[in-house]
Amino acid sequence: AVMFSSIAKGKSVISNFSNGADCHSTMNLFKQLGIDIEFINEKTLSVVGGKLQAPKEPLNSGNSGTTMRLGSGILAGQNFR
Numbered sequence: 434a435v436m437f438s439s440i441a442k443g444k445s446v447i448s449n450f451s452n453g454a455d456c457h458s459t460m461n462l463f464k465q466l467g468i469d470i471e472f473i474n475e476k477t478l479s480v481v482g483g484k485l486q487a488p489k490e491p492l493n494s495g496n497s498g499t500t501m502r503l504g505s506g507i508l509a510g511q512n513f514r
Contacts, residue, residue, distance in 0.1 A: 438480035447478040458495035487513035
């Protein structure tokens with residue numbers, strides 16, 4: 434949900450967001466790409482997606498292979514390194 438919301442234009446609200454490390458790795462990776470992601474409350478996220486930006490430092494997907502694999506697919510089509 435974080436990935437799709439990050440590449441969609443406009444604001445998305447994600448309810449019942451998991452507190453698992455992999456989900457937080459995905460959220461942090463897209464924050465590094467310039468996406469505005471904030472918690473509304475303990476289990477709800479606000480994501481303002483649209484245009485991804487080049488990261489200022491190397492991306493870190495933590496220990497999440499899914500974040501790395503799916504994130505790489507999204508990043509492959511971007512106009513930045």
